[in-house]
Structure formats: C-alpha cells, structure tokens
Amino acid sequence: MRIFLLSIVSALFLVAGCSNADGAESSKELVLAHNQPQEHPIHESLVDFGRLLEEKSNGELKLRIYSNGQLGSEREVIEMTQTNAVQFTKVSASALESFSEAYSLFSMPYLFDSQEQYRDIMKMPEIQTAFYNKTADNGFIGITYYDAGVRNMYTKERILETNEDMKGLRTRVQPSQTSVQMIEALGGTPTPMGFGEVYTALQSGMLDAAENNESALTDNAHGEVAKHYFYTEHAMVPDILIMNKEAFDELTEEEQQWVQEAADESTALHEPRWDERMVEARETAESEMGVTFYDIDKSTFMEAVQPLQERFADNEATQEQYDLIMRGKQDE
Ligand code: GCU
Incomplete structure (x- = not known):
C-alpha cells in the first residue's frame, strides 16, 4: 500500500513539475487535446509548439499532448478548454462557429482565391484580433492558426462533373450551419457529424460522400x-x-510572450510541412489505395453557392471580419 501511494505521489509530482529551493514551482505543465492521429502533420506542428515553448521558457512551461480524439470530439474538447480541464485544443474554425458567429465566415465557400492569399490574410494582425478575442466571454481565446489545406469533395462511387451531380448525395459536413447550407446550395444532402465518425459512416453506406483535404x-x-x-x-x-x-491571464507577461512566439513559429514551420505532406498523401492515395483525383470545372459549383456568399456580404454579425478579409484581398 505504501509503495502504491508513493508511486501515485511521485506521478503527481511529475505532472505538477519540480519545485526549486524555496518551494516555488519551477515548471508548469499545460495540456493540449486534439483529434488527429500522431502521423498527421498537424500533430507534428503541435509537437513543435510544445518543443519551442519548452525551449523558450528554459523548461518552465511544458506541454502534454493528447492526440487522436482520446479526450473527445472537437465539440467536447472545446468545452474542456472552456472549463480549463485542458488548457489548449486545436480545432477547425468550423467547430468554433457555434461559439462565435465570426468563425462561420471561414466556411463560406470560395472566400479566398488562393492558398497563398489565405495564408497571408490569416497572418494579418488585424484579422487575428478580429477573430481570436471574440470568444473571450466563452472562456477561451485564439492563439494562432494552422493551415488545414483546401477542402475538396470526394465520393465512394459517383463521378462529379457539375454541381448537378451532387443531387441526393449524402455528404458529410462538419457540424456547422454554414457547411450545411453550402451542401444544400450545391444540391446535395448534408449530413453533419463529428470527424471521428466519418470513416465508419462512409464504410457502412450511411454516407456517399464527404469533403476534406487530401490527408x-x-x-x-x-x-x-x-x-x-x-x-x-x-x-x-x-x-x-x-x-x-x-489560464492565459494567469501567466506572467513573459510567459504569455513565450506562448505566443512558440505558437507563431510553429505556424510558420507548419506551412512547408503541410505542402509536402499533401503531395505525399495524394501519391499514397493514388498508388496504394486506388483513389482517382479529378481536376474539375468549378464554375457550376461557384455559381450555385453565390446566394450564400451574398448573404455573408450583408451579414451584420460577420461584417467586421468580412470587410477586413476583403480589404486584405485587395491589398494583395
Ligand atoms: C480537418 C481539420 C480538423 C477537422 C476536420 C473535419 O481535417 O483539420 O480539425 O476535424 O477537417 O472535417 O472535421
């Protein structure tokens, strides 16, 4: 029993970190949860974030990462971040839509014209302020973004040539109103569900299609x-x-700066990693999984979603962010 207790105490000691000579805590462990497997490029970029944080703080701030949805779906880990059960999570902006409408803008179809433009705009300080602080009343703030690629449609069987071919196609979307409206506008049948359920739903025939990046x-x-x-x-x-x-407010100014710098640097490291891995994902999907990739004429898809785009151009709740992005596009 004694040995058992001792081992629990030493485990807790490790989690809480070491104390220095005057008993003050010399290291803090922060916890991050996300839904991707450890082979995924985003996991590696979050590992970079932890490494940079530890380096900058000389070991004072450490990061423990729970990957693969071990702690729950995106919705669940956002809620855990709200209560400080975990300090960080990485989620799709789409999952944040129900906490702040501003984030719905990112699910507006064809918002950005190119990936370079998107990356430049995402790094504008005005953009970051306009989104990241919007959820402060919900108990969390944004720290940085990671490129999650370009979203494309994929199907089990059907060949798409125009948006008309989406008719009746049960298509998985992220649990977001805007994504539902997009698939409706395209003529498909939207099926919102958490990412972790998509594989089984495709396999069982509950879904005919989904949309995501190559990975x-x-x-x-x-x-x-x-x-x-x-x-x-x-x-x-x-x-x-x-x-x-x-948790952010409780950090000293210096610690907050380490968090921000480590996050920004991990975002920069993520971009080339992402590009490389999407090329590899396509090659693997083609050669080992028998997936065919199609360049498609996007014009009918773009036309079909125009009414949704027009609604955003005139939506008070996202006006500030919309105008900033449009200005960013003009300045390009
Ligand atoms: C992307 C994104 C995930 C998200 C997923 C989804 O892969 O990086 O955070 O969960 O899309 O479609 O739900």
Missing part, C-alpha cells in the same frame, strides 16, 4: 472507402489553436 484519405483512411476525389476547392477552413482565457 483525410490517408491519415484518416477515408481513401479505403472513397475512391474519387474532385478538386472543387470550395473552402479553406483553418485550424485554430485555442487556449483557456483564465
């Missing part, structure tokens, strides 16, 4: 069941690193 085919194995991938390029929805607001 969903390989890292998440969707290419085992969905064999046709179409470059509709209808959205670029960033992943956002969020942090519990109180």
Whole structure:
C-alpha cells in the first residue's frame, strides 16, 4: 500500500513539475487535446509548439499532448478548454462557429482565391484580433492558426462533373450551419457529424460522400472507402489553436510572450510541412489505395453557392471580419 501511494505521489509530482529551493514551482505543465492521429502533420506542428515553448521558457512551461480524439470530439474538447480541464485544443474554425458567429465566415465557400492569399490574410494582425478575442466571454481565446489545406469533395462511387451531380448525395459536413447550407446550395444532402465518425459512416453506406483535404484519405483512411476525389476547392477552413482565457491571464507577461512566439513559429514551420505532406498523401492515395483525383470545372459549383456568399456580404454579425478579409484581398 505504501509503495502504491508513493508511486501515485511521485506521478503527481511529475505532472505538477519540480519545485526549486524555496518551494516555488519551477515548471508548469499545460495540456493540449486534439483529434488527429500522431502521423498527421498537424500533430507534428503541435509537437513543435510544445518543443519551442519548452525551449523558450528554459523548461518552465511544458506541454502534454493528447492526440487522436482520446479526450473527445472537437465539440467536447472545446468545452474542456472552456472549463480549463485542458488548457489548449486545436480545432477547425468550423467547430468554433457555434461559439462565435465570426468563425462561420471561414466556411463560406470560395472566400479566398488562393492558398497563398489565405495564408497571408490569416497572418494579418488585424484579422487575428478580429477573430481570436471574440470568444473571450466563452472562456477561451485564439492563439494562432494552422493551415488545414483546401477542402475538396470526394465520393465512394459517383463521378462529379457539375454541381448537378451532387443531387441526393449524402455528404458529410462538419457540424456547422454554414457547411450545411453550402451542401444544400450545391444540391446535395448534408449530413453533419463529428470527424471521428466519418470513416465508419462512409464504410457502412450511411454516407456517399464527404469533403476534406487530401490527408483525410490517408491519415484518416477515408481513401479505403472513397475512391474519387474532385478538386472543387470550395473552402479553406483553418485550424485554430485555442487556449483557456483564465489560464492565459494567469501567466506572467513573459510567459504569455513565450506562448505566443512558440505558437507563431510553429505556424510558420507548419506551412512547408503541410505542402509536402499533401503531395505525399495524394501519391499514397493514388498508388496504394486506388483513389482517382479529378481536376474539375468549378464554375457550376461557384455559381450555385453565390446566394450564400451574398448573404455573408450583408451579414451584420460577420461584417467586421468580412470587410477586413476583403480589404486584405485587395491589398494583395
Ligand atoms: C480537418 C481539420 C480538423 C477537422 C476536420 C473535419 O481535417 O483539420 O480539425 O476535424 O477537417 O472535417 O472535421
């Protein structure tokens, strides 16, 4: 019993960190949860974030990462971040839509014209302020973004040539109103669900299609069941690193700066990693999984979603962010 207790105490000691000579805590462990497997590029970029944080703080701030949805779906880990059960999570901006409407803008189809433009705009300080602080009253703030690629349609069987071919196609979307409206506008049948359920739903025939970046085919194995991938390029929805607001406020100014710098640097390291891995994902999906990739004429898709785009141009709740992005596009 004694040995058992001792081992629990020493385990807790490790988690809480070491104390220095006057008993003050010399290291803090912060916890981050996310839904991707450890082979996924985003996991590696979050590992970079932890490494940089530890380096900058001389070991004072350490990061423990729970990957693979071990602690729950995106919705669940956002809620855990709100209560400070975990300090950080990385989720799709789309999952933040129900906490702040501003984030719905990222699910507006064809918001950005190119990936370079999207990356430049995401790094503008005005953009970051306009989004990241919007959820402070919900108990968390945004810290940085990670490129989560370009979202494209993929199907189990059907070949898409125009949006008309989406008719009746049960298509998985992220649990977001805007994504539901997008698939409706395209003529498909939207089926919102958490990312972790998509593979089984495709396999069982509950879904005919989904939409995501290329790594969903390989890292998440969707290419085992969905064999046709179409470059509709209808959205670029960033992943956002969020942090519990109180946990951030409790850090000293210097510690806050380490967090911010480590996050920004990990975002920069993520971009070339992402590009390389999407090329590899396509190659693997083609050669090992038998997925066919199709360049598609996007014009009918773009036309079909125009009413949705017009609604955003005139939506008070997202006006500030919309105008900033449009200005960013003009300045390009
Ligand atoms: C991307 C994104 C994830 C998200 C997923 C989804 O892969 O990086 O954060 O969960 O899309 O479609 O739900």
